[in-house]
Amino acid sequence: MSAEMLKGHLDAVLLATIGDEALHGYAIIEAIRARSGGHFDLPEGTIYPALHRLELAGLLSSRWVQPDGGRKRRVYALTDGGRQSLVERRAGWQSFASGIDLVLGSRA
Amino acid sequence: MSAEMLKGHLDAVLLATIGDEALHGYAIIEAIRARSGGHFDLPEGTIYPALHRLELAGLLSSRWVQPDGGRKRRVYALTDGGRQSLVERRAGWQSFASGIDLVLGSRA
DNA sequence: AGTTATACCTAGCAATACTAGGCTTAAAAC
DNA sequence: GTTTTAAGCCTAGTATTGCTAGGTATAACT
Numbered sequence: 312m313s314a315e316m317l318k319g320h321l322d323a324v325l326l327a328t329i330g331d332e333a334l335h336g337y338a339i340i341e342a343i344r345a346r347s348g349g350h351f352d353l354p355e356g357t358i359y360p361a362l363h364r365l366e367l368a369g370l371l372s373s374r375w376v377q378p379d380g381g382r383k384r385r386v387y388a389l390t391d392g393g394r395q396s397l398v399e400r401r402a403g404w405q406s407f408a409s410g411i412d413l414v415l416g417s418r419a
Numbered sequence: 420m421s422a423e424m425l426k427g428h429l430d431a432v433l434l435a436t437i438g439d440e441a442l443h444g445y446a447i448i449e450a451i452r453a454r455s456g457g458h459f460d461l462p463e464g465t466i467y468p469a470l471h472r473l474e475l476a477g478l479l480s481s482r483w484v485q486p487d488g489g490r491k492r493r494v495y496a497l498t499d500g501g502r503q504s505l506v507e508r509r510a511g512w513q514s515f516a517s518g519i520d521l522v523l524g525s526r527a
Numbered sequence: 528a529g530t531t532a533t534a535c536c537t538a539g540c541a542a543t544a545c546t547a548g549g550c551t552t553a554a555a556a557c
Numbered sequence: 558g559t560t561t562t563a564a565g566c567c568t569a570g571t572a573t574t575g576c577t578a579g580g581t582a583t584a585a586c587t
Contacts, residue, residue, distance in 0.1 A: 314427075318574080319421050321544070324522050327523045337566080357543090360567090380553075381554090382551070384565065404519060406420060408516055411428060413458070415431060415512060426574055426575060465576060468536090468576095469575080
């Protein structure tokens with residue numbers, strides 16, 4: 312799958328993956344791989360800058376957590392703005408996808 | 420709709436829009452607007468460079484046509500490689516869209 | 528004569544996902 | 558006990574790409 316396809320949709324993927332359960336970056340990568348049915352296997356160099364971007368935009372908040380075993384993790388959760396943005400981006404995706412479907416004649 | 424969403428999908432849109440009927444740039448813009456149900460209204464600065472890119476990649480061929488009325492037009496048609504690429508990109512889109520659907524939980 | 532619609536083009540911009548590297552710590556293997 | 562592997566985070570730089578803003582030319586309409 313082309314690398315450019317994801318552009319403009321990664322934020323929605325991240326917001327939806329985090330959802331209600333706070334997750335750290337590494338776990339987000341695995342969750343995306345699992346929930347996408349193996350479609351997406353995103354590298355760290357994609358995820359971490361995107362998380363920082365979303366936090367800077369006020370859609371995510373992060374805190375450092377020291378688990379019993381293992382090293383410190385940075386855990387991300389949706390803010391109120393993040394939840395709202397997720398709703399908008401879901402609608403935006405459906406609009407976009409139906410437009411592409413119409414043009415490609417795939418699912419029309 | 421965000422401007423970044425289209426990235427990576429425009430080529431498929433162009434190839435599918437041209438399809439079997441040779442079209443010129445301006446008509447392609449109108450065809451995309453019509454067939455997408457108004458979802459996409461793409462500016463010329465998006466279309467023309469993309470057409471050049473696809474021709475350079477060997478997926479499109481162009482010829483200049485002088486119609487009875489009106490000014491000269493550059494008419495694009497799919498090459499064999501373009502037709503093959505369209506098939507692949509359609510499949511790529513479906514794979515991508517189903518991955519996003521799974522993660523967003525929209526159409527799953 | 529002037530405006531509008533048709534029709535093409537390009538330079539530069541902004542955004543973004545990825546590559547390729549580096550750093551640290553805990554667990555597992557040898 | 559030392560080395561290796563996996564977990565976990567990070568960033569600089571790159572390539573691609575769609576868009577903005579501008580320009581040019583011709584035909585039709587007012």
